[in-house]
Amino acid sequence: MKKKIAIILGIALLAFLVIGASSAGFLDFLGGDGTATNDDNTFIVGFDAEFPPYGYKDDNGEYVGFDLDLAQEVCDRNNWTLVKQPIDWDAKDSELDSGSIDCIWNGFTINGREDDYTWSEPYIDNKQVVVVKTDSGINSLADLDGKIVETQKDSSALAALEGDNKTLADTFKDLTQVADYNTAFMDLETGACDAVAIDIGVAQYQISQKGSDQYKMLDEEISSEQYGIGFKKGNDQLKDQVQKTLDEMFEDGTVEKLAQKYDTYGVPGALIQK
Template identity: 45%
Template sequence: MKKLSVIALVLVLGLSTFLGGCSSSSSSSSSANDDSLKYVMDKGELIVGLDDAFPPMGFRDDDNNIVGFDIDLAKEVAKRMDIKVKFQPVNWQAKEQELSSKNIDCIWNGFGITPEREKVLTISEPYMANPQIFVVLADSGIKTQDDLKGKVVAAQNGSTAYATIDKDTELKDSFKEFVGVEDNVKALMDLGVGGSDAVAMDTVVARYYMAKDPGKYSIIKDTTILDEKMGVGFRKGDNALCKKVEDTLKEMKKDGTLAKISKEWFGEDLTIIGEDK
């Protein structure tokens, strides 16, 4: 598989160091003062921060209800914890600030695990793999990464795809322009009307739109921006709450609930939590 740069490779290699789950970032002193689970249980509600324009993970349906794969997961986890769940849309670029100010209790919406995020957050074990890739129009004639030289490439602001490319000066400078957009929905709309030549984005999102509109989009083959995995993000040191959510997801994996939800959205079980890493 072709890697974009040394930077991307370092990120991928570094990722393995940080995928230890909730307890990997804890210390004995922080754990002793960790009331994160009690805080959520006492108020009887888990507030989930999300980007509500990120199908199929979390998005608005035709009736303006927030739906999606991660929405179904969070609802089932909250049900098993015997608490309510509230879905709070946030500015994706300010998601960490929303978390630290306690406007939300976790970030759960196709949240990619990276070493940079692990430094400032506590993150669960990965529950799904989600490589970052380039999407183009099927009739664009763009077949390889080299074909993107001199082209306009877009990515969602605050996404790991945007961050990875932004750090890769050589790759970024090969584009005519690298632009940040509000969300992936807008990015694909712009692509469709010629506002850009390619979009760097999540595989799960790309596959969802490709299934909805067969023949319109294609993925540049043999090129991966980042071999990303998804997890649930919590405030740094909120290991008790993280572990409860993580353990509940593992229970759901074991009893087949995760597979059922995944098949409803993707046609197959793409979940990986509880498997050998």
């Protein structure tokens, strides 16, 4: 009896070891610890899908935009597969830290975030402006005194109005944060707010879509900033490869050519020339 028990225990132990080894191999396939890892030839770009002209969904339901065009060209030249990953802008840091995305590339402001990411060199000089209804009677920043101004959460316009331009914001009746600029423009249309503080490229897009007879951009700007590609802190290897490719694209005129597709948004004039 004891011999039979020993044999059974031996068989059970052998089965356990085989299963364990198989599981280990499976986990190695997934990435070593049960967590899937990105293939070296896959480049996952995190972006705000409602931020034209840098990243947005077109009438055909496709994700397009200047930054996505740049990313596609970078991938083509490196034999990478581009994955366009729309993200909740509030969750961008957790997405990057977890490895769900390889970078944040979507009109992403460097100013004020210099130490939070490993950055590419800046490639766009962007302005923050104010859009109002054409018949609103608001013609200058001073006319925003006592008005309700909306802007997107965690946006460059919000940072500007809470930072160097806080004196201006203090004259508003209210500075309201909304989830996205589409919501802000709906509120502007219904009269729920009097003005929208916004990136100039997005402003030009919204005005082109809704009509210059309905909306206008104030001549005075709130601030100016630089856009770059944000990588996880310390990921210099990937940043360097992307930067090297971008530099080549600037030198051979590809960046300028892609920017011309978004001329109505002022992208060519905002390029930081190398």
